[in-house]
Amino acid sequence: MSLWHIAWGYIWNRKLITLLTVLSVALGVGLISAVHTLREETKRRFEEEGQAFDIVVGAKGSPLQLVLSSVYFLDAPTGNINYSDYEELLHHEDVRAAFPIGLGDTYRHFRIVGTVPELMHHKWIVDPISGRERIPFLLAEGRFFEKDFEAVVGSVVAQQTGLKIGDTFVGTHGFMEGEHAEYPYTVVGILKPGGTPNDRAIFTTLGSVWEVHSGHEARGEHTEGEEHHDDEKEVTAVLVNLQSPAMRFTFLDYVNREMNVMAAIPVNEIQKLYAQVLATANTVLLSVAYLVVIASALTIMIGLYMSIFQRRRDLAIMRALGASSIDIFGSVILEAFWVTILGIGVGWLLGNTVAWTLGMYLTQRIGMVITAFGLSGEMLFSYAVVIIVGLLAGILPARQAYRTDVARDLAAT
Amino acid sequence: MVEVIDCVRKLGPGVQFRCKEFRAEQAEMVALCGPSGCGKSTLLNLISGLLRPDSGIIRVDGIETQNMSEEEMDRFRGERIGFVFQTFNLLQPFTALQNVMLGMRFSDTRHSSEWKPRAMELLERVGLGHRFKSKPATMSVGEQQRVAIARALANKQKLILADEPTGSLDPKTAAEVMDLLLRLCEEEKVTLLLVTHDPTIAARFPRTFDCTDLVKDINEQVA
Numbered sequence A: 001m002s003l004w005h006i007a008w009g010y011i012w013n014r015k016l017i018t019l020l021t022v023l024s025v026a027l028g029v030g031l032i033s034a035v036h037t038l039r040e041e042t043k044r045r046f047e048e049e050g051q052a053f054d055i056v057v058g059a060k061g062s063p064l065q066l067v068l069s070s071v072y073f074l075d076a077p078t079g080n081i082n083y084s085d086y087e088e089l090l091h092h093e094d095v096r097a098a099f100p101i102g103l104g105d106t107y108r109h110f111r112i113v114g115t116v117p118e119l120m121h122h123k124w125i126v127d128p129i130s131g132r133e134r135i136p137f138l139l140a141e142g143r144f145f146e147k148d149f150e151a152v153v154g155s156v157v158a159q160q161t162g163l164k165i166g167d168t169f170v171g172t173h174g175f176m177e178g179e180h181a182e183y184p185y186t187v188v189g190i191l192k193p194g195g196t197p198n199d200r201a202i203f204t205t206l207g208s209v210w211e212v213h214s215g216h217e218a219r220g221e222h223t224e225g226e227e228h229h230d231d232e233k234e235v236t237a238v239l240v241n242l243q244s245p246a247m248r249f250t251f252l253d254y255v256n257r258e259m260n261v262m263a264a265i266p267v268n269e270i271q272k273l274y275a276q277v278l279a280t281a282n283t284v285l286l287s288v289a290y291l292v293v294i295a296s297a298l299t300i301m302i303g304l305y306m307s308i309f310q311r312r313r314d315l316a317i318m319r320a321l322g323a324s325s326i327d328i329f330g331s332v333i334l335e336a337f338w339v340t341i342l343g344i345g346v347g348w349l350l351g352n353t354v355a356w357t358l359g360m361y362l363t364q365r366i367g368m369v370i371t372a373f374g375l376s377g378e379m380l381f382s383y384a385v386v387i388i389v390g391l392l393a394g395i396l397p398a399r400q401a402y403r404t405d406v407a408r409d410l411a412a413t
Numbered sequence B: 001m002v003e004v005i006d007c008v009r010k011l012g013p014g015v016q017f018r019c020k021e022f023r024a025e026q027a028e029m030v031a032l033c034g035p036s037g038c039g040k041s042t043l044l045n046l047i048s049g050l051l052r053p054d055s056g057i058i059r060v061d062g063i064e065t066q067n068m069s070e071e072e073m074d075r076f077r078g079e080r081i082g083f084v085f086q087t088f089n090l091l092q093p094f095t096a097l098q099n100v101m102l103g104m105r106f107s108d109t110r111h112s113s114e115w116k117p118r119a120m121e122l123l124e125r126v127g128l129g130h131r132f133k134s135k136p137a138t139m140s141v142g143e144q145q146r147v148a149i150a151r152a153l154a155n156k157q158k159l160i161l162a163d164e165p166t167g168s169l170d171p172k173t174a175a176e177v178m179d180l181l182l183r184l185c186e187e188e189k190v191t192l193l194l195v196t197h198d199p200t201i202a203a204r205f206p207r208t209f210d211c212t213d214l215v216k217d218i219n220e221q222v223a
Helices: A004-015 A015-050 A063-070 A083-090 A117-121 A155-161 A204-220 A245-258 A266-310 A312-320 A325-366 A378-401 A406-409 B040-048 B070-080 B096-105 B112-125 B141-150 B171-188 B218-222
Strands: A055-058 A095-101 A105-107 A108-116 A124-127 A130-132 A139-142 A150-153 A183-189 A201-205 A238-243 A262-264 B001-012 B016-025 B029-033 B053-061 B081-084 B160-163 B191-195 B209-210 B216-217
Touching: A004 A015, A004 A325, A004 B096, A015 A266, A015 A325, A015 A378, A055 A063, A055 A245, A055 B096, A063 A238, A063 A262, A063 A266, A083 A095, A083 A238, A095 A117, A108 A155, A108 A204, A117 A201, A150 A155, A155 A183, A155 B216, A201 A204, A238 A245, A245 A262, A262 A266, A266 A312, A266 A325, A266 A378, A312 A325, A325 B070, B001 B040, B016 B040, B029 B040, B029 B171, B040 B053, B040 B081, B040 B160, B040 B191, B070 B081, B081 B141, B096 B112, B096 B141, B112 B141, B160 B171, B171 B191, B191 B209
Parallel strands: A108 A201, A150 A183, B029 B191, B029 B209, B081 B160, B160 B191
Antiparallel strands: A055 A238, A055 A262, A095 A108, A095 A238, A105 A108, A124 A130, A139 A183, A150 A201, B001 B016, B001 B053, B016 B216
């Protein structure tokens, strides 16, 4: 019969009020948990993908747009650059590997990415300490493309379009109507789900993209607003790995200064995006969550206060049995602690369920996997804050209990 | 065992409790009698330290308690004084066994590993060996008072203060509870001070103490 047991006994004795109080705490904690999980997981995933290439080179415009379009296949490309720019980059002494990509067509709103077969064998170390590798192109079935109009489709593409090995399909120009019916692609491989943007893309040779668009150009099928393709061979962007990541800024300066193109460091652009836009949203959401926690702390306080008022006699009995004022104070504070801990437990479950559900949606939408049901340092810090708020909420009722007039309360029947 | 000497306590505007002298020996059983409001319960509260005197001396087990700090008094009460109330005063969220264990929880008289065996032994002795896990709400009033008696003896207290312990019971149950209380106090050699209105109960005690006029209205006296 420790004070913990006594506190638990009283909590259990008023189950309904406890349940409602726990739920109010859980609401705030759930919101905090969901915001933390989503923010940390999206940031981690974006940054991991961003680590795949040291530099992305493309047409001049917005560096963020270039990164989003060429690494994450999320935005419209900034334009095209000459194939000769790719060749110059490929042969630069600081460059370890360079992969050209050509964007433009889609199949049922999934990007068709023209590139070189070498990209399919690209891998990188995401964690230098553990040496954990990311191999983004793993085949579930079939093989990688070898010649023009052979296509490897991402797992989400295969799932949502029903494309199988041997199936053929035709691309649509941009995201607009207008099919290239005379240039059918044949599916030769399907990728394993990787939780990356590749899940939602279709990969083929750069030659296929060029050939489709040379015919397209000839018929003058361009509509206003679409990217323009010159007769000269062009690529949308070049994904570059340097001899060392330490050379990123020097090489960025070199490209921006010496070449008529734009370079961007993917990780930096993503971090800037987080700092500028998502951090604000994150702060707003967390502020709301903490307000909910403060509101629920008031609920704890009112609940405990009412409870103390109703059981003044019980407290007097405990005093008569020899409980000190400190024992009484402690048992009430522990009640607040139990309610807060239960609220945190339920809130963690609630928040992570929301994050997991949103993660499922994000996986379908942009191929990003959110790993929910984890615990991070920031989450633990937030929970510690919630516990402190909960304990503070218990102080006033505990003080009331502490000051109980034993003789008077025992006489009251 | 208990001495109250020239003890005064103000109870309200012009209302005062005054006890010139009260003594009870070790293992003695004393019935405190008198009309309602005469000061019987106040005398018990002063002896237990739940009320503090404005002046005078209160000695329990040879120790003066009137000047003890709140904390010392809590500990002293938990170790040496047991209570049996008219309304039983069991804690509703807890089982019979837990209620008796609570009697030991707040004193340092025995190690926590002994609480459960001691509580079980006492419940067996009051005839509730089959009710360990029952909560007060599921027990009859007689059973609840038996649990309260077991709790009052949990620490092998030297003094039991009983405030009309049969006041809420029917005559048959009251007689059974009184039998039990007197028998256990005799077996444990405990001093029992029991407040009662009932002359038949008072008659079972070797000595009665008349509490009439312990509480007085000073204004009336002046007038």
